[in-house]
Amino acid sequence: MKVIADLCVVPLGVGVSVSPYIAECERVLIASGLNHQLHAYGTNIEGDWDAVMAAIKACHEAVHAMGAPRITTTLKLGTRIDREQSMADKVSSVQQKMSC
Secondary structure, eight states: OEEEEEEEEEEESSOSOOHHHHHHHHHHHHHHTOEEEEETTEEEEEEEHHHHHHHHHHHHHHHHHTTOSEEEEEEEEEOOSSSOOOHHHHHHHHHHHHTO
């Protein structure tokens, strides 16, 4: 099953700036080969359910390996079985409606 995920990983106990940890998670996602898009408060990821979940687990493992004692994660998931739809399709649909 294909899934589009919105992931927000927040390491706790590491100080105010978390960007080094988010950068490491971004490296994990790049290595996964999954289509993803970083945004101001998280990352959208699309792909096969198991591959996306494995990448999210790998993000947690990488952030813990950097010394974060705790992580809180917000995860939103969307699936469709009636047709294929990508992140780009969803954005394009809204943009087309704005130009009407």
